[in-house]
Amino acid sequence: MSDSSVPAPLADFPTASLKVIDIQKLQDQVATEYEKLLSAAKEEGFFYLDFSNMPDWLHFSNVVGGVYDLEKELFDLSEEEKLSFDVDKHGPMKLNGYKPIGRNVGGVGGKRDGFESWAIPKDGVLPPSMNIRPFSRPVLLHNTQPLLATFMKYMDIFTTTIHTALSTAMGLQGSERLELFHRSASPSPSILRLLKYHAQPTTERGASQTPHTDLGSLTLLFTRQPGLQVLPRGAKAAPESWRFVMPKPGCAIVNIGDGLAMMTGGLLTSSLHRVGPLPGQAMGTRYSFAYLQRAEEHTILKVPQQQMSVEEEITSGEWLRRKFGMLRKDTYAEDTQWILTGRQDVAPV
Numbered sequence: 391m392s393d394s395s396v397p398a399p400l401a402d403f404p405t406a407s408l409k410v411i412d413i414q415k416l417q418d419q420v421a422t423e424y425e426k427l428l429s430a431a432k433e434e435g436f437f438y439l440d441f442s443n444m445p446d447w448l449h450f451s452n453v454v455g456g457v458y459d460l461e462k463e464l465f466d467l468s469e470e471e472k473l474s475f476d477v478d479k480h481g482p483m484k485l486n487g488y489k490p491i492g493r494n495v496g497g498v499g500g501k502r503d504g505f506e507s508w509a510i511p512k513d514g515v516l517p518p519s520m521n522i523r524p525f526s527r528p529v530l531l532h533n534t535q536p537l538l539a540t541f542m543k544y545m546d547i548f549t550t551t552i553h554t555a556l557s558t559a560m561g562l563q564g565s566e567r568l569e570l571f572h573r574s575a576s577p578s579p580s581i582l583r584l585l586k587y588h589a590q591p592t593t594e595r596g597a598s599q600t601p602h603t604d605l606g607s608l609t610l611l612f613t614r615q616p617g618l619q620v621l622p623r624g625a626k627a628a629p630e631s632w633r634f635v636m637p638k639p640g641c642a643i644v645n646i647g648d649g650l651a652m653m654t655g656g657l658l659t660s661s662l663h664r665v666g667p668l669p670g671q672a673m674g675t676r677y678s679f680a681y682l683q684r685a686e687e688h689t690i691l692k693v694p695q696q697q698m699s700v701e702e703e704i705t706s707g708e709w710l711r712r713k714f715g716m717l718r719k720d721t722y723a724e725d726t727q728w729i730l731t732g733r734q735d736v737a738p739v
């Protein structure tokens with residue numbers, strides 16, 4: 391985020407024009423900002439969240455800088471040490487640990503992903519009660535607990551602010567309000583996901599992260615480098631339809647996930663996105679990190695009818711397990727690829 395370190399675009403390529411939502415105005419309950427947020431969540435499913443007008447902007451900016459430093463150091467650990475915290479050994483919810491490069495479906499070599507990632511459970515860092523839920527982790531993540539807890543606290547406040555604003559703008563009342571499915575004091579399957587995309591030579595270009603919609607409620611993404619691309623709502627799945635979402639100083643990139651789309655009967659849009667190289671250019675090593683907020687595990691979601699022959703109700707936790715089944719190369723199934731992408735006409739490359 392901060393800053394002068396965001397590189398200028400190198401060439402002409404299609405970029406997404408997203409609305410900029412001011413978190414301070416949402417916190418101040420400015421009605422016009424609520425309306426702007428709702429229209430971004432309905433129309434694009436993506437928006438920039440601008441932090442630069444917050445009184446504690448500098449503090450937050452330093453926290454974000456600290457997480458960038460932390461992820462570089464973490465991914466620099468030996469492969470052997472990283473694999474001793476393998477995410478797939480901690481069960482199907484994938485809330486904690488390391489995923490090596492190439493384990494998911496993706497466009498590198500026509501079939502695999504091009505990134506390493508590390509999941510850090512919110513409940514391990516910022517527990518819902520005074521009892522910290524222990525999770526296995528390297529010393530580095532133990533020593534940086536205070537930084538991570540501060541980051542998670544900010545994420546908790548921002549996501550609650552967004553749910554309040556969206557619920558009010560949609561006229562949701564009482565038990566329908568989105569805040570009630572994402573309570574700060576309740577156990578949560580939300581995570582911070584750290585990502586390192588490996589460099590690609592121009593001769594081996596492909597989507598490092600496969601086209602997908604996010605499975606949760608809200609994603610708050612931090613990156614200083616281009617690579618993220620979005621397919622606008624309703625666009626045909628053609629190469630020329632994809633738009634780059636450029637990093638914006640002082641802002642996170644926020645998107646709506648499947649959870650909120652299903653909880654609002656499809657009113658809010660869970661947009662299809664992927665990560666890949668800029669047109670005609672090699673892709674350098676790229677770092678990003680995302681707070682992936684998910685609804686409490688037992689929240690009921692309704693899978694839309696156009697995707698299932700009969701409408702089906704499932705829990706947020708079950709949707710998470712299904713989606714992960716589709717992401718992994720060894721359990722991916724073509725006939726149900728809509729689970730990954732929200733549509734049947736987009737292949738996972």
Ligand SMILES: O=C(O)CCC(=O)C(=O)O
Nearest residue numbers: 585604613618665678680
């Ligand atoms: O790294 C990025 O820019 C996007 C990451 C992403 O889409 C995800 O982890 O779900």
Ligand SMILES: [Fe+2]
Nearest residue numbers: 602603604663
């Ligand atoms: Fe995503």
